[in-house]
Amino acid sequence: MTPPPDAAPPGPSLSAPSDGPLPALRARIAAGLIARDPAQELAAEKLQDLWRRTRGYDPKAEPPETGGFLSRFLRRKPVEEAPEGAPLGLYLVGEVGRGKSMLMDLFFASAEVPRKKRLHFHQFMQQAHRRIHAWKQQHGDTADPIPPLADSIVAEAALLCFDEFQVHDIADAMILGRLFEALFARGVVVVATSNTAPDDLFKGKPGRDAFLPFIALIKKRIEVLVLESARDYRRERIRGLPTWHVPPDGRAERALDAAFAELTGDTPAKPTKLTLLGRAVEVPQAARGVARFEFDDICGKPLGPADYLAVATHFHTLVIDGIPRLGPENFDKARRFITLIDALYEHRVKLVASAEDHPDRLYERGENAAMFERTASRLMEMQSQDYLALPHLT
Known part of the structure; x- marks a missing residue:
């Protein structure tokens, strides 16, 4: 069987990073x-051409602006005056599982840019909001946080690579136009992957008319390429993969290890954090849209529907180790598990898990056993090939 295109390379001998993607x-x-x-x-x-044009690319970050409003206005660069020679970026759009992340891996690993950063777009926006909040606390609400924010970003990265470029939040939409205008004026090159074409970003949301200039800006400074692969490699990876392992012993743990490696293409996993409304959901392991939790990490902490919604929209697959038998003695965990499964099911998130028993026998006694019947039914359906073939809803 031919491995999926997101599989990790066996070693550097295949192609030196300096050769390009x-x-x-x-x-x-x-x-x-x-x-x-x-x-x-x-x-x-297309990425190879951009790789050539960005070799050694190093626009210097401008010093923080000083002086009053008039001096800032006179020195402000419109995007038309972006540094001479600043390359256009690339926006790869396509359905899930078409290999966009693998292509980004190859480009980012080989990019010869002194300052480069790759991160999930949601994470980038979380960082931006935190910096804006800190700036306003220090300088007051009347101070404009966008120029210093752009300066701090370009000081860290002249090449920004975003996974899963998507806009759902009105707070993000309100600052994106000015922030990206400032970044492009400072010479930042953006490469992004997305399931959504620029013209469809924030579509149908209140306030979209004010968002349209940002879409025009993206199309001006970033080339858009539709990845029209006929194969969905992500679904091929999970199709036929056992997704429910009983009991949660060493054999099940090894099976989950293998599933996580397969679904992430052996990409090294790392902890991440989802921040919403001032609180954080800690994710112990995450890579390429797949998250892995111990049961107590996801259901043993005081998380609520908004937290589980963030998990369900951020990750297309969850791997959960050690789901116990549920009942009145661990009702809080059971209630959170029910809420979690509802969020995963509604957003068509795929679930690979180890558990003490099969779904219809996990919660057999107690006054809430009847309430769990719908959850058990959903867990059974989530193992079906029809469900595994459904696209993730973000």
């Missing part, structure tokens, strides 16, 4: 690690 992709095809996909090759050619 296109040779790296071709090396993996030649080694039989991935199947040839014309749509992915076209995207890799």
